[in-house]
Amino acid sequence: MKITKFVNYALAAAVLVFLLLQQTAIQSSAKEISNDEQIIRISASTFEFNPSEITVKKGVPVTLELVSQDRHHGFKLPEFHLRADIKAGVVEKLRFIPDKAGTFTFFCDVFCGDGHEDMSGTLKVVE
Amino acid sequence: MKDLMNRRDLLKLGGMGVAVFVSGTTLAAGRGRRKESESFYFVQLSDTHWGFSGPNINPDSEGTLKKAVAAVNALDEQPDFIVFTGDLTQTTDDRKIRRDRMAEFRDIVSQLKVKTVRFMAGEHDASLDRGEAYQEFFGDLHYTFDHNGVHFIVLDNVSDPMAAVGEQQLRWLQADLKQMKKDARIVVLTHRPLFDLAPDWDWATRDGSAVIDALMPHPNVTVLYGHIHQEHHHMTGHIAHHAAKSLMWALPEPGSIPKKAQIPWNSSEPYKGLGFRDVEAEVAEARYEINEFPIGRAQ
Numbered sequence: 001m002k003i004t005k006f007v008n009y010a011l012a013a014a015v016l017v018f019l020l021l022q023q024t025a026i027q028s029s030a031k032e033i034s035n036d037e038q039i040i041r042i043s044a045s046t047f048e049f050n051p052s053e054i055t056v057k058k059g060v061p062v063t064l065e066l067v068s069q070d071r072h073h074g075f076k077l078p079e080f081h082l083r084a085d086i087k088a089g090v091v092e093k094l095r096f097i098p099d100k101a102g103t104f105t106f107f108c109d110v111f112c113g114d115g116h117e118d119m120s121g122t123l124k125v126v127e
Numbered sequence: 128m129k130d131l132m133n134r135r136d137l138l139k140l141g142g143m144g145v146a147v148f149v150s151g152t153t154l155a156a157g158r159g160r161r162k163e164s165e166s167f168y169f170v171q172l173s174d175t176h177w178g179f180s181g182p183n184i185n186p187d188s189e190g191t192l193k194k195a196v197a198a199v200n201a202l203d204e205q206p207d208f209i210v211f212t213g214d215l216t217q218t219t220d221d222r223k224i225r226r227d228r229m230a231e232f233r234d235i236v237s238q239l240k241v242k243t244v245r246f247m248a249g250e251h252d253a254s255l256d257r258g259e260a261y262q263e264f265f266g267d268l269h270y271t272f273d274h275n276g277v278h279f280i281v282l283d284n285v286s287d288p289m290a291a292v293g294e295q296q297l298r299w300l301q302a303d304l305k306q307m308k309k310d311a312r313i314v315v316l317t318h319r320p321l322f323d324l325a326p327d328w329d330w331a332t333r334d335g336s337a338v339i340d341a342l343m344p345h346p347n348v349t350v351l352y353g354h355i356h357q358e359h360h361h362m363t364g365h366i367a368h369h370a371a372k373s374l375m376w377a378l379p380e381p382g383s384i385p386k387k388a389q390i391p392w393n394s395s396e397p398y399k400g401l402g403f404r405d406v407e408a409e410v411a412e413a414r415y416e417i418n419e420f421p422i423g424r425a426q
Contacts, residue, residue, distance in 0.1 A: 074289065078327055105327050105385070111254035111288040114218050117329065117387060 037061045044086045044108065045069035047115025055124040058101050066092040074110035077123060083109065098125040167275045168407040170199055170206045170241075173353030174373035176251065177235070178217035178228035184376045184389045187397075192235055194422050195374050195403055200240045206405060207274060209241050212353035212371060213249030213285060213318030215265075220255065229264040245272065249318045249354065250285040258286035269296055271303055276410045278307060282317040284332040290319060291333040301341050312413050315342065315350040320370065322363050325381040330355055339363050347413035355381070357400065358419060369417060372402040398422040 038057070042064055043050045056062050066075050068086040075094070076083040079102075084092045107120035175192045185191060199209065216228040229252070236244060246265040253261045258268045268283035280303065284292050292300075307313065315321075321335035332338065342348045348366045356373035357380070377390040377400025393399055398421065407416040 072288070076327070107327055107329075109290070109326075109329065111218075111250045111285075111290070111329075113220055113255060116218075120327075120386065 037063065039063045039065065041065040041067070042075070042121075043067055043069055044073040044075070044119075046071065046113055047108075047119040049075075049106070049108075049119065049121040052121035053124070054121070055126060056098050058098055058125050058127055061095060061097050064094040064096075066094065071112055072110055073108045073112050073119070075106060076109040077104060077106040079104045082106075085110065098123075101125045101127050165276065165410040166408065167207045167410075168405050169274075170202075170209045170403060170405045171212060171351055171371050172199075172209065172374060172403045173212040173371040174214040174249065174356055174375060175211070175232065176214055176217045176373070176375035177232040178219065178224070179375050181376075181389070183391050185392055185401075188375060191374050191398070191401060191422060192232075193238075196235060196238050198420065198422065199403070200238070202405075205241050207241075208243035208245060209239060210245045210316055210351070211236070211247065212316055212351060213247050214251045214353060214373075215246065215249065216252055217375075218251035218255060222256070222260070225256070225260050226263070229260060233264055245279070245281065245316070247281050247316060247318060248283060248285050250288070250290070253283075253286040254288040257288075258283070261286075269299065275408070277312040277314055277408055280313065280315045282315060282321075282338065284317055284319045284321070284335070289333055290329065290331070292338055293334070297334065297337055297341065300338065304341060304345065307345065309345060310347055310413075311345060312408075312410055313342070313345055313348045314408075314415075315348065317350065317352045319354045320352055320361075320368060321350060322361060322368060324355065324359070324361065325387075328381065328387045330381060339366060342366055349415055351406065358404075371404055372400065372419070374401055374403065374422065377401060 038060060040054055040062065044066065045068065066084055066086045067090070068088045070088060073086040074083065075086055080096050080098065082094050082096060084094055086092055102125055104123045104125070105120055106123055108116060112119065172195055177192060179185070179188050181188065215232050216225065219225050219228070248258055248261045248268055253268065262268065268286050270281050272279050280300065282292060282300065283296060284290060287293055319332045320330055321332050321338050324330040343364060343366070346365055350366060350368040351371065352368065353371050353373070355370045356376060356378035357370060358372055359370035361368045378387065379390060390400060402419055402421045404420060405418045407418070409415070
């Protein structure tokens with residue numbers, strides 16, 4: 001009887017340990033994905049993006065956090081069908097999965113002044 | 128020079144109802160232009176960017192517009208009217224400088240012999256204040272006028288800094304077109320291209336396709352615009368779009384380099400890529416001939 005009880009406790013403990021390990025594995029996995037997702041803050045001001053060159057990994061989700069330091073700007077990344085208005089004091093988030101490798105141009109598409117036409121940057125997607 | 132005077136390289140644009148004569152005709156050349164009621168001509172100047180300063184781009188930034196005015200005044204036969212398709216002035220954040228530049232521009236072009244001059248805004252004139260200063264100097268941002276059987280529609284795709292015509296103006300356009308006969312001769316004058324020429328270079332109108340949709344039922348529509356600082360010809364269906372050169376700096380062909388940049392001044396070929404054009408309207412045939420004129424040292 002005692003042996004049966006012991007076995008039962010041992011089995012229960014084993015199941016508990018298994019479940020804990022599994023949960024840890026799930027959390028670890030989730031943590032890994034979360035770590036992989038790239039959150040990039042881009043600051044817009046007359047007449048530049050900072051940073052203006054961004055490198056991300058193909059297939060890994062990206063969140064862009066866009067904020068203006070001065071006036072109304074725009075952000076357009078045509079190859080990934082992304083655009084947003086960027087206004088001072090408001091963080092605009094754009095999430096996407098870069099599904100193709102290459103170098104792509106993003107630019108301000110709201111006329112903002114004398115240097116507007118130079119206000120652009122590049123997104124590099126690597127394998 | 129004499130040879131140049133007589134040379135006209137004719138580019139026939141199939142199906143466009145337009146013949147484009149490229150350069151080669153100096154201002155002194157006799158034109159023998161017909162004056163039948165169904166035929167007339169006008170001059171298009173564009174992207175003068177008065178107030179721009181950049182010695183590497185145009186060391187004659189204060190002289191080029193004046194040369195163009197002198198060149199137009201020297202035409203043997205004066206045009207019926209003149210149009211400026213936007214970016215009259217270089218943009219500035221300073222409200223006073225913006226108005227000073229507009230006043231100076233207005234003074235210079237007041238020297239044109241032809242007094243019927245139609246203006247329109249470019250984003251440099253109107254995007255930072257939604258056209259407030261522009262309207263003080265030059266009037267409405269969008270309007271129509273008629274001349275010898277041709278209906279001209281001036282569209283504003285610049286006072287909205289997001290490069291849109293906007294719902295209100297679209298409704299105005301649709302109402303205007305509704306009054307026109309289907310086969311009316313229509314010329315649209317605007318600043319940005321109405322089609323997606325190079326959106327990543329800001330060479331597009333956000334809702335330009337809606338404008339083109341509104342124009343499509345009319346078989347005789349031609350669009351003249353500026354903004355891209357070079358001669359360019361494109362068809363959307365039966366509608367021909369013709370871009371004009373600048374009078375301040377030239378820009379590269381769309382997509383020819385990774386990042387758009389002004390073409391530097393070439394001292395061995397000064398004023399290269401700059402110029403203006405005349406447009407000869409054969410109204411009965413709904414046909415337009417475009418003659419490109421360079422800006423030269425002697426003018």
